[in-house]
Amino acid sequence: MVVAIDGPAGTGKSTVAKMLADGLEARDGKPFTYINSGNLYRAITLGCIRGGIPVSDTEKVLEYAKSAALDYINGRVCLDGEAVEDLLHSDEVDKLVSPLSSIVPVRHVVNDIVRRIAAGLNAVVEGRDMTTVVFPAAEFRFYLDASVGERARRRFEQKVSVLSREEIEASIMERDTMDRNKEEGSLRIAEGAVYLDTSYLTLRQVYDKLRERIQELRMEHGSNGSGNGH
Ligand code: DC
Numbered sequence: 669m670v671v672a673i674d675g676p677a678g679t680g681k682s683t684v685a686k687m688l689a690d691g692l693e694a695r696d697g698k699p700f701t702y703i704n705s706g707n708l709y710r711a712i713t714l715g716c717i718r719g720g721i722p723v724s725d726t727e728k729v730l731e732y733a734k735s736a737a738l739d740y741i742n743g744r745v746c747l748d749g750e751a752v753e754d755l756l757h758s759d760e761v762d763k764l765v766s767p768l769s770s771i772v773p774v775r776h777v778v779n780d781i782v783r784r785i786a787a788g789l790n791a792v793v794e795g796r797d798m799t800t801v802v803f804p805a806a807e808f809r810f811y812l813d814a815s816v817g818e819r820a821r822r823r824f825e826q827k828v829s830v831l832s833r834e835e836i837e838a839s840i841m842e843r844d845t846m847d848r849n850k851e852e853g854s855l856r857i858a859e860g861a862v863y864l865d866t867s868y869l870t871l872r873q874v875y876d877k878l879r880e881r882i883q884e885l886r887m888e889h890g891s892n893g894s895g896n897g898h
Pocket of ligand 1: 677705706707709710765766769770794795796797798843847853
């Protein structure tokens with residue numbers, strides 16, 4: 669069973685996806701794995717920064733992405749055996765990850781990793797193209813949205829950026845434009861996906877709405893929760 673969630677940054681996707689992976693019960697009794705595909709792009713970006721590879725050098729970036737050992741262990745992304753989760757949200761990674769994720773063959777590397785990790789498991793996967801490209805046949809597909817102002821406020825409140833709220837808003841808009849105009853895997857609402865605006869909702873409310881919708885869809889489809897969406 670695959671729950672796929674897409675949407676722009678700052679819509680609560682990651683937290684809610686994690687909550688769902690912890691809280692959902694699959695009828696096959698197996699636990700859910702949580703996969704944040706954005707963190708895989710961020711880990712490759714971190715590796716490039718460390719190795720002095722400019723994101724403009726697409727050949728070298730691809731070579732690096734293919735050689736890097738990327739995995740998810742206990743819901744946390746590991747790069748060459750190192751848990752790097754806490755290093756992935758710096759302003760430098762933020763700035764470089766969007767151009768890096770625009771490199772089509774790098775997207776294929778990440779898509780393969782996500783599919784490999786999710787294979788045969790129950791998974792909650794999130795990103796920009798999980799519902800459109802990576803798991804277009806997933807039984808449960810969601811698109812989370814929120815206004816730019818609210819997303820900037822949320823990021824500012826996290827206090828992980830040295831930027832002002834206005835600068836954060838500008839950088840979010842720049843990233844949105846890049847994410848919506850990618851040659852492949854661009855951010856868009858998949859046909860048939862459930863759309864939810866989270867601007868005025870708490871994380872708990874978003875979680876409850878998604879759970880509710882999953883229950884309804886299960887009843888409608890008579891799902892036994894074992895479909896894997898591959
Ligand atoms: O979700 P995030 O903000 O951590 O994602 C980081 C970047 O990676 C963002 O610019 C969008 C991009 N991304 C992508 O292109 N495709 C995905 N499936 C996930 C993220």
